[in-house]
Amino acid sequence: MNYRILKHLLLLSAIANIDAFAPKPFVTQNALSSNARSEHETALYSSRESAAPTFSSSSSRKGVKEMTYPYDISKIRNFSIIAHIDHGKSTLADRLLESTETVSSRDMEAQLLDNMDIERERGITIKLQAARVMHKSKKDGEIYTLNLIDTPGHVDFSYEVSRSLAACEGALLVVDASQGIEAQTLANVYLALENDLEIIPVLNKIDLPAADPDRVAEEIEDTIGLDCTDIIQASAKAGIGIEDILEAIIEKVPPPQVPEPDSPLRALIFDSYFDPYRGVVVFFRVVDGEVKKGDKIRFLASGAEHEVTEVGVMQPQQVPVTSLQAGEVGYICGSIKDVTDARVGDTITLSSQYKAAASEISKANGNKQIQEIEGAVPITPLPGYSESVPMVYCGLFPVDADDYENLRDSLGKLRLNDAALSFEPETSGAMGFGFRCGFLGLLHMEIVQERLSREYDLDLIVTAPSVVYKVVKGEGDNAVETIVDAPSKMPDLTRDIKAFEPYVKMEILTPSEYNGAIIELGQERRGILKDIKYLTPTRSTIEYEIPLAEVITDFFDQLKSRTKGYASMEYQITDYRESDLCRLDVKINYEDAPPLACVVHKDQAQGVGRKLVEKLKELIPRQMFKVPIQACVGVKVIASASISPMRKDVLAKCYGGDISRKKKLLQKQAKGKKRMKTMGKVNVPQEAFMAVIKLDRGNQ
Numbered sequence: 001m002n003y004r005i006l007k008h009l010l011l012l013s014a015i016a017n018i019d020a021f022a023p024k025p026f027v028t029q030n031a032l033s034s035n036a037r038s039e040h041e042t043a044l045y046s047s048r049e050s051a052a053p054t055f056s057s058s059s060s061r062k063g064v065k066e067m068t069y070p071y072d073i074s075k076i077r078n079f080s081i082i083a084h085i086d087h088g089k090s091t092l093a094d095r096l097l098e099s100t101e102t103v104s105s106r107d108m109e110a111q112l113l114d115n116m117d118i119e120r121e122r123g124i125t126i127k128l129q130a131a132r133v134m135h136k137s138k139k140d141g142e143i144y145t146l147n148l149i150d151t152p153g154h155v156d157f158s159y160e161v162s163r164s165l166a167a168c169e170g171a172l173l174v175v176d177a178s179q180g181i182e183a184q185t186l187a188n189v190y191l192a193l194e195n196d197l198e199i200i201p202v203l204n205k206i207d208l209p210a211a212d213p214d215r216v217a218e219e220i221e222d223t224i225g226l227d228c229t230d231i232i233q234a235s236a237k238a239g240i241g242i243e244d245i246l247e248a249i250i251e252k253v254p255p256p257q258v259p260e261p262d263s264p265l266r267a268l269i270f271d272s273y274f275d276p277y278r279g280v281v282v283f284f285r286v287v288d289g290e291v292k293k294g295d296k297i298r299f300l301a302s303g304a305e306h307e308v309t310e311v312g313v314m315q316p317q318q319v320p321v322t323s324l325q326a327g328e329v330g331y332i333c334g335s336i337k338d339v340t341d342a343r344v345g346d347t348i349t350l351s352s353q354y355k356a357a358a359s360e361i362s363k364a365n366g367n368k369q370i371q372e373i374e375g376a377v378p379i380t381p382l383p384g385y386s387e388s389v390p391m392v393y394c395g396l397f398p399v400d401a402d403d404y405e406n407l408r409d410s411l412g413k414l415r416l417n418d419a420a421l422s423f424e425p426e427t428s429g430a431m432g433f434g435f436r437c438g439f440l441g442l443l444h445m446e447i448v449q450e451r452l453s454r455e456y457d458l459d460l461i462v463t464a465p466s467v468v469y470k471v472v473k474g475e476g477d478n479a480v481e482t483i484v485d486a487p488s489k490m491p492d493l494t495r496d497i498k499a500f501e502p503y504v505k506m507e508i509l510t511p512s513e514y515n516g517a518i519i520e521l522g523q524e525r526r527g528i529l530k531d532i533k534y535l536t537p538t539r540s541t542i543e544y545e546i547p548l549a550e551v552i553t554d555f556f557d558q559l560k561s562r563t564k565g566y567a568s569m570e571y572q573i574t575d576y577r578e579s580d581l582c583r584l585d586v587k588i589n590y591e592d593a594p595p596l597a598c599v600v601h602k603d604q605a606q607g608v609g610r611k612l613v614e615k616l617k618e619l620i621p622r623q624m625f626k627v628p629i630q631a632c633v634g635v636k637v638i639a640s641a642s643i644s645p646m647r648k649d650v651l652a653k654c655y656g657g658d659i660s661r662k663k664k665l666l667q668k669q670a671k672g673k674k675r676m677k678t679m680g681k682v683n684v685p686q687e688a689f690m691a692v693i694k695l696d697r698g699n700q
Contacts, residue, residue: 075142076327077253078285079200080149080164082192083174084182084568088204092174092236092245093131093150099242100133100146102315128152128164128271130283130329131316137250138243144250147329162191163270163344163419166383167285167329170198170253172245173226177203177211177233180219180539183509183570189224200248201226207235215536223535256287256327264353265289265297268382269346273417278310280336280416281318284348285329287382292323296351297334300381304341305351306334339412344419347381354378388420390438391502391573392445392552393485395426395463395595396452397434403458404433410456411435414448421448426486431461431595436485439465442552463595467548470500470576488594490583492634500576501599502548505530508559510567512540517562525550526601548573549599584609586616587630588684596688602633609639617641619688 081089097103133146149164165171171192175185192199201220203213217228232248234241271283291297295308310333312320324330336342357378398407408425415421422438439445445465452458469484473496484490493499506527508518512534519542522529527546534540551571559567582605586596596616600608609631616629620643627643654662 071325073258073327074255076145076255077249078147078168078256078329079170079172079249079253080151080168081172081174082151082161082188084184087174087176088236089174090150092204093148095236095239095242096148097131097133100135102131102133128160129316130314132313135246137247139247146249161188165191165195165197167268167270168197169256170200173199173201174204175201175216175220177206177213177216178208180216181223183507183568187570198253199226200252201228202232202234202245204234204236206233207238207240219535259288259326263288264379265291265350266382267291267348269342269344269348271344272342274339274413278333280339280342281331281333282342283331286324286326288326290323290325291332297348298351298354299341299346299348300379301343301346302341306336308332308334339416349379388440390422390440391548392439392441392465392467393436394445394465395434396437397431397461399459399461401432407435407458410452410458414451428594464598465552466599467502467552469599472498487583487597487599490599493582498578499581501579501581503545503574503577504548504551504571505574506544506546506569506571508542508567508569510540510542510563512538514563514567515540515542518542518567521558521562522546525555582633585632587632589627605633606638613639613641616688617643619685622646
C-alpha cells in the first residue's frame with residue numbers, strides 16, 4: 001500500500017515538472033500590463049513608443065535584421081572614459097551598459113568591453129571599445145543616444161586614448177577616491193584638453209574604507225584646475241551615482257556640430273580589425289553627410305574604393321542599421337581584403353561625391369587631370385591623428401623558418417588593429433629572416449608578442465629591446481646623421497663619430513616618504529633631478545630627465561619595488577643628447593651573438609658586462625664541451641665566464657689493471673671534446689635574449 005502511494009506521488013511530481021517547463025504562449029511587450037514591468041522599464045518603454053527602432057526586411061548578414069533609429073543630432077552625446085590604471089573605467093562602463101539596459105542581466109559579465117582573453121587575464125584594457133546606449137533623461141523626459149568609448153589606462157597605450165578622444169566631444173575623468181591623482185590621470189587630462197573636450201570629473205570607489213573624497217576633490221582642483229564643487233561621487237562596483245553620471249553627460253557634453261546642408265560624406269576612422277569572413281571591419285565617426293548600405297566609398301589617403309555591404313552600430317555587439325549620419329559612431333564592412341586600404345586616421349567619403357568635386361575642379365582648370373593641378377583637394381580630409389613614434393625596437397624571428405610568410409601576414413593584420421605597431425624586414429646571421437618591430441613601450445611589446453603566439457599560433461624568438469640612437473659623423477656642414485635602431489648597427493665611436501640618445505621627461509607621483517628611495521633610483525639610472533613639488537603634505541611629484549634606455553629596462557619594476565607599489569610614473573620624449581656610449585658585444589664559444597649585444601654608457605660597461613655573462617651562464621644549458629662566454633667592448637674583453645662541460649665517466653668500466661689503459665681513455669675523451677668544441681653549436685634559449693633587460697643595473 002505504501003509502495004502504491006509513493007508511486008502515485010512520484011507520478012504527480014513528474015507531471016508538475018513537465019508542466020513547469022512547458023512552452024508558454026508568446027506575449028508581446030505591448031500586451032504586457034504596466035504593473036508587470038519594473039518602474040524603469042515602463043517609463044523607458046512608454047517614452048520609446050515613438051522613438052523605438054524599426055526593422056527592415058533586408059538583411060546584410062543572414063539572420064540579422066537591420067534596425068532604423070530615429071535621428072536627432074541634438075540628442076547625440078559622444079564621450080570617452082579616461083583614467084589611470086585600475087581606477088575603474090571598465091567597471092563604470094559595465095554599470096552604464098547595465099543601468100541603460102543595453103545589455104540584459106543574462107549577458108552581463110565583469111569587464112564586458114574587454115573582449116580579449118589577455119585583457120581579462122592581466123586585468124587591463126588594451127584596445128579601445130565603443131558601445132551605443134539609449135537613455136531617457138529624468139529632467140526633460142527625452143531619449144538620448146550616448147556613444148561610449150572605453151579606453152586603456154597604461155602609458156604604453158596612450159595612442160589608443162588619443163584616437164578615441166578625437167571621436168568625442170566630452171570625457172569622463174575617473175579618479176580613485178582612495179588613491180587620488182596618479183601620473184596617467186594628468187596625462188589623460190592633457191590629451192583631453194588638446195582635443196578641446198568637456199571634462200566631467202568623477203570620484204570612483206567612494207565605498208572603500210580608505211576613500212577620502214574631500215581630499216581627492218581638493219587635489220583635483222589644485223593640480224588640474226577643474227571645478228569640483230559639484231563633483232560626482234560614485235562607486236561603479238556598487239552602482240552608486242550612475243544615474244547622476246548619465247544626467248551629467250546629457251547636460252554637460254555638447255552635441256556634435258550640425259553640418260552644412262548637402263555637405264559631402266566625411267567620416268574619421270579611429271579603429272579597425274580583420275575578420276576572416278567579412279574582411280576589414282572599420283570603426284568610424286561620421287562628421288558630415290550620411291553613409292548607408294550599397295554606397296560606394298573612397299578612402300582619401302589610400303585612394304581605395306569599396307562598396308558598403310554592411311553598416312551598423314555597437315551595442316556593444318555589432319547591430320546592422322540602415323544608415324549612419326553626422327555625429328554618429330559605428331562600423332562598416334565592404335569586403336576589404338587589403339589591410340593597407342583602411343588606415344587609422346584616414347577619411348571616408350562617397351566615391352560619387354569625390355568624383356563630382358574633382359570634375360568641377362578639373363573644368364575650372366581647363367579640363368586638366370586632378371593629379372596635374374597643384375594643391376587641388378576635391379574633398380578636404382579630416383585632421384586625423386599625429387603618427388605614433390615607436391620608442392622601443394626589438395627583433396621578432398620565427399623559430400621555424402617556414403613560418404616567415406605567416407609572421408609577415410600576421411603582423412599586417414595585427415597592425416590593422418594596432419596602429420602604433422611598425423615593422424620592417426630584418427636578416428640576422430644567427431637568427432635567419434625576421435622583422436624589426438617598433439613599439440610604444442615594454443608592455444606594448446609583451447602584448448604584441450603574446451597576441452602573435454595566441455591568435456596566430458606562432459613560435460617566436462624575441463631579441464632584447466633597444467631604443468633609437470642617432471650617430472653623427474663629421475662636423476658642421478659635412479656632418480652626416482645616421483639612425484641606429486639595433487645595437488649591432490652601432491659603429492665604434494671615435495673622435496669623428498658622436499652618439500646621441502633619447503631623453504625623456506618623467507613625472508613620478510609618490511607618497512612623500514619614498515622620495516629618498518626614488519632619488520637614489522634616479523641617480524643610479526643617470527637621471528637629472530629637475531623639481532620636487534608637494535601636492536599635499538603626504539604626496540609629492542618628482543620630475544626627472546632620464547635616458548630612455550634606462551627606462552625600458554627594469555626601471556618601472558624597481559620603482560614599484562622601492563615604493564611598495566604606491567608610486568606611478570608618466571613620461572614623454574623630449575630630445576636627443578650626446579652621450580659617451582659604447583656597444584657591448586657578447587661572444588659565446590668565441591662566436592659573436594649579435595642579438596645579445598646592447599648599447600651602454602662607458603661608465604657602466606664593465607658592471608653590465610659582468611652581470612650579463614653571469615646571467616647567461618645560468619640560462620644557457622651545459623654542453624659536452626666547455627663554453628666560454630665573453631663580454632667585449634671593441635676588441636677588449638671586459639668580463640668572461642665559462643660553462644663547465646658535462647662529463648662522462650669513461651673510467652667506470654676500468655676497475656683495475658694497468659694505468660696506461662686509463663690514460664689512453666682519458667686522452668681519447670679529451671681529443672673528442674676538443675674536436676666537438678671546434679665543430680659544436682650552442683643552442684641559446686629564449687630567456688637568454690631577454691636577460692639584458694632583466695639585469696639589476698644598480699650600484700655599478
